[in-house]
Amino acid sequence: MDKRQPIAQAVAVKDGRISSVGTVEEILALKDADTKVIDLEGKLMVPGFNDSHMHLLSYGTSLMKANLIGTTSIDHLVDRMKAFMENLNLQQGSWVEGRGWNHDHFHEKKFPTRYDLDKISTEFPIITTRACGHVSVVNSKALELAGLTKNTPQIDGGHFDVDENGQPTGVLREKALNLVSEHIPAPSVQYIKELLMKAADNVITEGITSVQSDDFEAMPGKDFNNVLTAYSELASERKLPLRVYEQCLLSTKERLNSFLEQGFNTGVGDDLFKIGPLKVLADGSLGARTAYLSKPYADDTSTRGICVYSQRELDELVSLAHNAGMHVAIHCIGDKTMYMSFDSFEKVLSKNPRDDHRHSIIHCQITDETLLDKYGDLGVVAHIQPIFIDYDLHIVEDRVGKELAKTSYNWKGMFDRGVNVACGSDCPVETFDVLKGIYCAVTRKDLKGYPENGWLPDQKITVEQAVYGYTLGAAFASFEEDIKGSITPGKLADFTVLSEDIFEICPDTINDVKVLKTIFNGKVVFEV
Template identity: 35%
Template sequence: MLTKLIPSKVTAFAFIGALLSFSSTSVLAQTVYTDANGYTLTSPAGQDAVLTQFNTLVVQNGRVLAMGGHELADKYPDFEQVDLNGKTVLPGLTDAHGHVLGLGMSLLQVDLRDADSVNDAVGLVGDYAKQQPNLSWITGRGWNQEQWPSREFPNASQLDEVVNDRPVYLTRVDGHAGWANQKALQMAGIDAGTVAPDGGEIVKDAQGNPTGILIDNAMGLVENIIPEPSAEDKRQAFKLAFDHLLALGITSVHDAGVPATDLSIYKGLQHQGQLPLRIYAMIAATEPQLPQLLAEGPFTTNDDKLTIRSVKIYADGALGSRGAALIEPYSDDHDNHGLLVTSPENIDALYELIIPHGFQINTHAIGDRANRIALDAFEDKFASIGGRNLRNRIEHSQVVHPDDLKRFKELNIIASMQPTHATSDKNMAEDRLGKDRMQGAYAWQTLLDQGTMIAAGSDFPVELANPFYGLHAAVTRQDRQNQPQGGWYSEEAMSTEQALRAFTIDAAYAAWQEQDLGSLEPGKWADFIIVDRDPFAIDSSDLWKIEVEQTYIGGNNVYTK
């Protein structure tokens, strides 16, 4: 449903110099934006949200004072007036599941996302190593063997051809597998006799020797000996990530799995006025200080830049590396059920610890077994100690047994899902699962139809952070080459309105923030973006092409193209 507060047609003019010239770091405390082609969902969140068009936006002291038609401008003659000349305005977008430090660090490493073969990836590593002769470790991220002709895992000897005097460690695109050269394996003490830790796998060849591929909990064998970045290194990485996200129109991020050291960095940045966007931090369940952090209670700053009131738990691995925990074996690996990164007993104990403190639980579950374990644990704890109304979430909710889909609604669980995962996984998901299990996979519309809230994100740097790639994937179920024709399991596609809702007001709801964020309604923070085209007026195949021209948080300009 679309409510219009402006005439049905707004002529879109080109930006003129006057608009671009007012892109200072902050705007006047009282500003009226006129002639906007504005869209926002209005409260409440969920199915009852109403898509509303507006022409005029009034901002005072960082918050929306009023939103409506042309007549509003005349009511505020003393306010600064800015003519947007028909440009499209949207609420600032929320990424409900990303890894901010991981994004920043990835911008400082070799990027293998576009490697189209193992030789291409090895060549990129070799080039990077030559450019960085002083680095003691060569690290990188983004390889994906499913995008290569062989579709086979790479091995250490391939890396040794280009770098054998320094350790090399490269994280798979999903973050659930690592590729090491022989030097890194030796430094970690990994050989034929090494036993993988619970929840992990050391891939070995026919002779029993490690190939260089480590999956899930086995990754720590190498990762634990890589020198930790300093606090200053992390601050620089955070700032790189912030700039990257603001340029994409992302004004709020739910940071999935943050250790105590990084929470302290966030607090320091916010205190110093160096946190330009909003962070909803999920404490990592593996954090040794978790009981103490829970005892301190939820944390929110007065400017709503930093909120800490949730915990991220890993139940299983990822589908691409066959680490997602499945009820039945993998269709393309009949002896493999995937991996539980956290045992059901430990998940149960964590729920028991977290719920009494009033913190939201956000459980990573990709496979149908992991989703069932998470749902069972929620059901059990709700019956014994409560917590049903904590807006608990399952992160990814990717492959769910059809019998369990309805339990999301019954147990009041939010599905935190990443639309680009479907278009990235479409080449291998059916191989992994078989046709029958696809009924409960990437089931966005099924969940929406039953009234389950979906909070949308990207899982960056696993996927690219651009939220318009996510909007496009959600609506078309196609990649950016318009494949497959008609969309991949297109019956589960979202409408443009549903997708925008999932990236705005519903994502805010999933962080307990819908009273202050997620829409451009009076009283909420004036977080908005100006984009170069109207998502409701263009062909859905072009949604990914939308570019951000300006980003505002709390009425302040924080990015101009």
């Protein structure tokens, strides 16, 4: 990823930094009696992968929940939850959680309800979360503990479903999830640390040495100070096997002000844990039809999705962060949400210009030509998740119509416009396997190889562009391109060794490539 020296044979590392790059002879001439030599036997080494948007703590919590990925019906979900509960030592008041179901994969093609989950238990509160994280379904016991009844008013920026008698069905969308989650006991800092380490130890097996992670509202209680304390302690103990750039989800002005008043801001931290942008969750997901569109959904004209913030509320959050020197990353899947976000960026930049603001949009899915132009015009970073192609190519035309679908997920169009593109996974929504992401980006196919020529094949990007997105492009998004993202003298010694040369093999086989070694801070932290 260093244009001045795109390919080299060897690299020298000292004190966790790259000291020299060159030929085998040049680098071996530097060794002394204390030098450790690692022979990669001709395998490809690239800069350590950087997942530009994920949820490390949420992934850690998912490891402790029932895994509902791959469930094919509501009954299948119920059976899996029952089997999960059999292995738990449940105490009175214990909550039981599951995550990963997708109703599009169910035979019924519909959400489960409280009555389905009541078949699992009416004694213990149960909450099951859709794969996207934007919809949860709870049982009657959970509704009872939350005090959620037919007399509960609907919440701005969210919605809980009701039946023909006005009774809650247990389906919670967007901010309505808070009505129940706030009643789940908050974890200790020590438990958060344990979850983060479990997650990090798994993530490094895919060659990832840096993540940009949204964690503040991953746990009940949503106490960002507990999350910050957990990360800070792990960093000071030098236990983290990867670098974390925190995308700070602070959903109100009050929470953001409290955060800033404590001295936190973009760039605060060290080489292991650093404060990043304000993260704003502005709409939902396409799969759950909560992404906010300019027009009604093509396959459900009763809704345009959920607008989490009014334009005024969004303007105020963006302005507060920008004027405090913090950069902003807004979750935008629907085109209407993206228009609102660009409007906020345009307003704040006209009043308080900043040349290198690096404000960004996360997901960038449903776009038209006007929106694509705005990325370049305003210098907004695009955080994309190529792995989304695996599922979304099967639903996007149904959701938004064929015409709007043609200009959506237009990653080549972004590169052609000179937009800085950063790639990630949105884990645990999707897998953090970077090679699968690169495969989807360059083939435009799902993981089963469909369709034969790729979906919107004119939007395929090159392997080099995809690797850029997971390395130097992601580093740019976090103001860290001077210390990571390429194998360049002076930068951090974070590398990934692959089983095949992905620049030379058939793109259709990239999905099968494995990570052989992950090198972090000059030390091998994972190897096959």
